[in-house]
Amino acid sequence: xxxxxxxxxxxxxxxxxxxxxxxCGHSLSTWRAxxxxxxxxxxxxxxxxxxxxxxxxxxxxxxxxxxxxxxLAHQVSCELEGLSNNIKAGERLPK
Numbered sequence: 001x002x003x004x005x006x007x008x009x010x011x012x013x014x015x016x017x018x019x020x021x022x023x024c025g026h027s028l029s030t031w032r033a034x035x036x037x038x039x040x041x042x043x044x045x046x047x048x049x050x051x052x053x054x055x056x057x058x059x060x061x062x063x064x065x066x067x068x069x070x071x072l073a074h075q076v077s078c079e080l081e082g083l084s085n086n087i088k089a090g091e092r093l094p095k
Contacts, residue, residue, distance in 0.1 A: 029083040036076045043069045 043065045050057045057065075 029079055029086075033076050033079045033083075036072045036079070040069050040072045040076070043072075 047057070047062065047065055049055055050062075
């Protein structure tokens with residue numbers, strides 16, 4: 001395996017992603033949380049891909065991605081806390 005095997009691009013099909021999310025049967029809260037976690041993963045992958053010999057992120061971009069991760073993590077935490085409170089209160093999850 002070469003050093004660049006893990007960097008092969010994958011086609012991103014937004015329609016397939018939306019369809020998969022719609023068919024999962026999860027509540028809107030879990031769907032939103034999952035989307036935010038995927039956003040965190042995407043930001044982290046860009047940061048992890050930075051290599052001196054292949055790609056250099058500027059301080060502005062690196063800082064923006066780091067702040068995006070922090071904001072998304074906070075929003076996921078709030079979404080899951082609200083979901084947990086609803087479950088504890090015996091409320092049905094909205095679809």
